[in-house]
Amino acid sequence: MSSEEDTTISGAAPMIPDQRRELMLRQLRKHQVLSVHQLMEMFDCSHMTVRRDIALLEQSGRAYSVTGGVRIASQVHSEPSHQSKAVVELPHKQAMARLAAGLLHPEMTVYLDAGTSTLEIVPHIIALSGMTVVTNDFGVVNALAEATHVDVIHTGGMLDHPNRSCVGGLAAATLRHLATDVAFMSTSSWDLQRGTTTPSALKVEVKQAAMEAASRCVLLTTSSKYGTFGMYKVAGLEQFDTIISDEGLAQAAAESIRAHGVELLLASVEKNR
Incomplete structure (x- = not known):
C-alpha cells in the first residue's frame, strides 16, 4: 500500500x-x-x-x-460589539490576563489595544506603581478613571461606536509620537498563515503603529478565534514576541506556532478558576 x-x-x-x-x-x-x-x-x-x-x-x-x-477556515465580515464581547469567554480572558501580568513590572509604559481581553489586564496594572497606560479604548480609560496613581493617555481619533474605541489616522499619529515598553494587542481573527487580520480597514493603521512604538509586542487572543480571518492583514504572527491564548488551541496549531520561533503561552481556565 x-x-x-x-x-x-x-x-x-x-x-x-x-x-x-x-x-x-x-x-x-x-x-x-x-x-x-x-x-x-x-x-x-x-x-x-x-x-x-x-x-x-x-x-x-x-x-x-x-x-x-x-x-x-472562515472569514470574519464584521466584529461583534463591545457589549456582546464583554460577556463571552470571560474566564478565558481572565486566565490569559493573569499570564500577561507576569510580563509586567513597576514603572512601565503599557499599550492596551481595544478589546475585552486586554481590558482584563487593567486590575494587574492598578496593583503596580509608576505605571503609564496608553490606549485607544474607552473601556480601559473608564476602568482606570479612579486609579489616580496610573497615568493614562488616550490616542483620540475617530470613534468606533460599537467597539467604544478610536481608530483611523489621528489615533495612529498619536502612537507614532510615543514609545512603550510593551503593547498588548487584540485581534478578532488569527492563524499562522495569515497572521492577525481584521474586517475593519480603519483599525489596521492604529494596530500597526502601536506595534511599531513598542519594545515588546504581545498578542492576547482566545483559541476560538484561531482559523478565522478578516479582509485586512495587520501583522504576521512572527512579528509578536509572545502570544497568549488558552489551552483550547489545537495541539497542531500550537506546535506549528512554536516551530516558527514564537513564544506561545496557553492559559488554563480550570486552574485559574
Whole structure:
C-alpha cells in the first residue's frame, strides 16, 4: 500500500490524494465542521489518512483541526460589539490576563489595544506603581478613571461606536509620537498563515503603529478565534514576541506556532478558576 491511500467517494473512480483533499474542502464548505469518522466513511480511508489530510489542509490555512475533527477556515465580515464581547469567554480572558501580568513590572509604559481581553489586564496594572497606560479604548480609560496613581493617555481619533474605541489616522499619529515598553494587542481573527487580520480597514493603521512604538509586542487572543480571518492583514504572527491564548488551541496549531520561533503561552481556565 502507498503512503497515502487512493480513495473513492459515493462510488466514484479512485482519486489521488490532492483530489481527495479538494473534495474534503468541498464537503467542509457545505457542512462547516466534520468529524474524522465522517470523513473516513465519506472517503473510505483510514484514520491515519484523514489525519494526514487534515494536517496538510491546516498547513495551507484552508481548514483547522478541532477535537475529533476539522472545520473550514472562515472569514470574519464584521466584529461583534463591545457589549456582546464583554460577556463571552470571560474566564478565558481572565486566565490569559493573569499570564500577561507576569510580563509586567513597576514603572512601565503599557499599550492596551481595544478589546475585552486586554481590558482584563487593567486590575494587574492598578496593583503596580509608576505605571503609564496608553490606549485607544474607552473601556480601559473608564476602568482606570479612579486609579489616580496610573497615568493614562488616550490616542483620540475617530470613534468606533460599537467597539467604544478610536481608530483611523489621528489615533495612529498619536502612537507614532510615543514609545512603550510593551503593547498588548487584540485581534478578532488569527492563524499562522495569515497572521492577525481584521474586517475593519480603519483599525489596521492604529494596530500597526502601536506595534511599531513598542519594545515588546504581545498578542492576547482566545483559541476560538484561531482559523478565522478578516479582509485586512495587520501583522504576521512572527512579528509578536509572545502570544497568549488558552489551552483550547489545537495541539497542531500550537506546535506549528512554536516551530516558527514564537513564544506561545496557553492559559488554563480550570486552574485559574
